[in-house]
Amino acid sequence: MLITHDTRCALDAVVDLVNTAPEDGVAEGLPDVGALREFVAGHRISDVGTLSELDLSAVRRLRGRFAAVFAAPDARIAAGLINELVAAAGTTPRLTDHDGYDWHVHYFAPGASVADHLAADCGMALAFFVVAGEQERLRRCEAPDCRRAFVDLSRNRSRRYCDSRTCGNRLHVAAYRARRKEAAG
Ligand SMILES: [Zn+2]
Ligand SMILES: [Zn+2]
Incomplete structure (x- = not known):
């Protein structure tokens, strides 16, 4: 499947966003507006204006919706979730060749809040995986104590961690130690 520069950026942003969620033993990755500002700057999300507490709570809510897409057991459920969050954001698709990139489509509406911007462009990036029959590439790490979201862009969809x-290696080491222990009796 064709993955343009912007789609790639949107995928990086959505994976990073989902992985800021607090979990057992992992602190909230977006604890305050300052952290959201850093996230926005790091992912070069443009034209979102001055960020507020409202933006922070909207982005956290959206994060939960994106997390559900990564946890979706099949394409139909993923499609329903993506449709909902993209519809809620509102979109204005338009062609652009900004910053020397080839022609591609931006989806966020002019003046969109950061949450709506992310919902529109990241939502559509995920939508293309469903369209391409590749929804199963949207995954969670299989390491039992990790479960971070990632997008498997490997040729044969074989990525598990x-x-x-880190995660892959940690498991290999654990398996190796277990085998050695068994062999040692
Ligand atoms: Zn762009
Ligand atoms: Zn992992």
Whole structure:
């Protein structure tokens, strides 16, 4: 499937967003407006104006909706969730070739809040995976104590861990130790 620069950026943003959610032993990754500002700057989300507490709570709510897409067991459920969150955001699709990139479509409406901007553009990036029959590439890490969201862009959809050097490796080491222990009797 064709993944344009913008789609790639939107995917990075949505994965990072979902992974800021607090979980057992993991603190809230967006604790305040300052953290949201850093997230927005880091992902170069443009034209979102001055950020407020309202933006923060809207982005956290949206994060939960995106998390549900990554947890969706099949394409139909993912499609329903994506339709809902994109519809709620409102979109204004338009062609652009900003900053020297090839022609591509932006979806967020002019003047959209940061939550609506993310819902429109990240929502559509995820929508293309459903369209391409690739919804199962939207995954959660299989390491039992991790479960971070990631997008598997490997050729044969074989990626199981958010990061093979940490989660993948950690499991390999654990399996190796278990085998050694067994062999040692
Ligand atoms: Zn763009
Ligand atoms: Zn992981």
